Amino acid sequence: MERVLIADDHPMVRDGLRTVIAVAFDRCELFEASSLEEATSVIEREGDFDLVLLDLNMPGATGFSGLIELRERFPSVPVVIVSAAQERGLARAALAAGAAGFVPKSLRRSAIVDALKQVLAGNIYAPEIEEGELAANAEDTEILRRIDSLTPQQKVVLRLVVAGKLNKQIAYDLDVSMTTVKAHVSAILSKLKVFSRTQAVILVNKVNFGAS
Incomplete structure (x- = not known):
């Protein structure tokens, strides 16, 4: 059974992601948080998660600060950034900061499911990144793993x-x-x-x- 935490300050986004995950994964225990502080508390209380879906900007976090904090405090927990922002290079920057993936909120439901399945399988997901960039990000991820x-x-x-x-x-x-x-x-x-x-x-x- 997968254990997934959805951390987003918008209830409609959390509901949408909850529905997508519940339909796609037969056995999945879902948790929610509306701020970085709440997300941290949930992880501390509930223990390890198979996946954390983190909004890029939410209460208690600006830019990648929330991602960096979670990676430093819970290095074994994969964190995927789920964001409405799609500036060029944003996904690459997210991976360099330690994210296990970057999922635009604009993706179709089926694409979101595929992305989450890739991350749960131990792969890195980011739709905008070319193969050469992905190789560079794999190196960054390894460096961050060593630092962790x-x-x-x-x-x-x-x-x-x-x-x-x-x-x-x-x-x-x-x-x-x-x-x-x-x-x-x-x-x-x-x-x-x-x-x-x-x-x-x-x-x-x-x-x-x-x-x-």
Whole structure:
């Protein structure tokens, strides 16, 4: 049985998606949320979901901030952006920010069902992206997956590394020992699968990690 959370501040949109999913999937437990805070509470209360359908702009979120927050707090939960906005490059940006797919609200019901089935099967869905772009986004998704594997403290250290700070400066800023900083940097390089700080910076800059 799939467990799906529909997070959208418009009741009619939630009703429409609920109907589409209920008809297409015989056994599916559906939950709803009308704000990012409510969505977060539902995931914390109910545990893992097979899929979260997230509106791009809703109370508590602007742009990709809601997506980024959910990806950081619940890295194992696939999040699909469902949006009325269709600006060129928006889907690619959503995937780069960690979305498992981008579904325009203007799609036919059958196309929405196909998109959700692809994501549930472990694939990435975005209708506007060409194959070459999709390959680039697959690389971005892998980079984000590696970043997600870092602990919160390791992410803090990585941001300082990206900012050009030396180990002794990081130790001073975080009020920890040099040994601790070196241990964090070593773990970061290992999880990112790179061999130097420079490689780490180049890698994470591809997904604008330092700016997020």
